[in-house]
Amino acid sequence: xxxxxxxAGEIAFVQVKSSATQEVLNDYVxxxxxxRDFYARMIFAVHTPNGKLTPPADLPAVxxxxxxxxxxxxxxxxxxxxxxxxxx
Numbered sequence: 096x097x098x099x100x101x102x103a104g105e106i107a108f109v110q111v112k113s114s115a116t117q118e119v120l121n122d123y124v125x126x127x128x129x130x131r132d133f134y135a136r137m138i139f140a141v142h143t144p145n146g147k148l149t150p151p152a153d154l155p156a157v158x159x160x161x162x163x164x165x166x167x168x169x170x171x172x173x174x175x176x177x178x179x180x181x182x183x
Contacts, residue, residue, distance in 0.1 A: 098138070105135035112141045120148050124157055140165055 098107045108127050112119065120139055127137040140160040141148065150157040160168070169178055 097134075100135075103135075106133065108134040108137045110137075110139050112139075114143045114145050115139075115141045115148065116145045117148055120150070120159070124151055124154065127157065128154075 096109045096111070098109050099105070100107070108123075108130065110123050120141075123139060124137065127134060136156040136158065138158045138160060139148075139150070142162045142165065144161055148159055148161070150159045169175060
């Protein structure tokens with residue numbers, strides 16, 4: 096999916112996975128690199144990583160959000176009820 100930050104004038108390439116391996120992350124990083132002319136950053140959010148996931152050190156525009164980070168954002172942004180409605 097795409098997420099637009101109107102204040103910064105940026106569009107992010109976003110992938111949300113319940114589980115993912117390093118191979119899956121690498122695949123999406125390559126897709127992101129192919130579209131750097133359009134996307135300013137990439138967010139890869141995964142609830143349960145399968146093994147240790149490491150974003151590329153030479154590409155700080157790639158952000159990795161695992162379960163803990165996603166949970167922090169849900170609480171901070173008041174999205175508890177929204178998440179709960181998706182689980183029911």
